[in-house]
Amino acid sequence: MAKKDKLPSINVAELAQQVQRQFTNLDPKDPSLWPIIPRVFLCAMIAIGVAAALWFALLSDYEVELEAERAKEATLRDDYQKKLQKAVSLDLLKKQREQIQQYVIQLEKQLPSKAEMAALLSDINQAGLGRSLQFELFRPGQVVVRDYYAELPIAVRVTGKYHDIGAFASDIAHLSRIVTLNNLSLAPTAKDASGMLALDTTARTFRYLDSEEIQAQRKATEGKKK
Numbered sequence: 001m002a003k004k005d006k007l008p009s010i011n012v013a014e015l016a017q018q019v020q021r022q023f024t025n026l027d028p029k030d031p032s033l034w035p036i037i038p039r040v041f042l043c044a045m046i047a048i049g050v051a052a053a054l055w056f057a058l059l060s061d062y063e064v065e066l067e068a069e070r071a072k073e074a075t076l077r078d079d080y081q082k083k084l085q086k087a088v089s090l091d092l093l094k095k096q097r098e099q100i101q102q103y104v105i106q107l108e109k110q111l112p113s114k115a116e117m118a119a120l121l122s123d124i125n126q127a128g129l130g131r132s133l134q135f136e137l138f139r140p141g142q143v144v145v146r147d148y149y150a151e152l153p154i155a156v157r158v159t160g161k162y163h164d165i166g167a168f169a170s171d172i173a174h175l176s177r178i179v180t181l182n183n184l185s186l187a188p189t190a191k192d193a194s195g196m197l198a199l200d201t202t203a204r205t206f207r208y209l210d211s212e213e214i215q216a217q218r219k220a221t222e223g224k225k226k
Helices: 013-024 036-110 114-130 164-171 211-225
Strands: 134-140 149-160 179-188 197-207
Touching: 013 036, 114 134, 114 149, 114 164, 114 197, 164 179, 164 197
Parallel strands: none
Antiparallel strands: 134 149, 149 197, 179 197
16 A cells, blocks of 8 residues: 655744744835735735725715715605695695685675666565565665675665564565665554554665676776775
């Protein structure tokens, strides 16, 4: 049998002394004269230092960029919340506007036009006659023009029994057009023999303005501003 070759023995202590001797009496001004091990060690340390500096520089830039993106995300989130609230509010405002428009349309239906005023006055008169009341006064006054409507006061004096006068007031309130009774005064008649009462009141009814009246009202308002 062939004998196995013995591996050369390594004297670790001697090797350590050799390495240590290479690191002694080094000239820091001229590393090119250093032995191989110190030069390799120096190059490795420089490479590690450069790599560490580059790593920290890249990490710092990344952190700055990350913070900027986080701030941008927060800004975008706030903008989204504001726009979402505006969108919700817009839908609510649209619904409220539609409700107001419907309410205005209903009110306009209760306001007669100028041509329908004669029929409304006739309805008021018929409401009194239907309750067996005697009209002693029915005098329309001067029309008062407002911004979008006109108001007509009517001086009314009727005589009749208490329950009939109350029913007349209820009938006026239930007319299809808006009519209000103001400044009511109820007193016995001078000929108070059968419980007859006299009602003095100012009935106010309203109508919407036609296009010509609206234009005239706007011109008058602009003239006052000037």
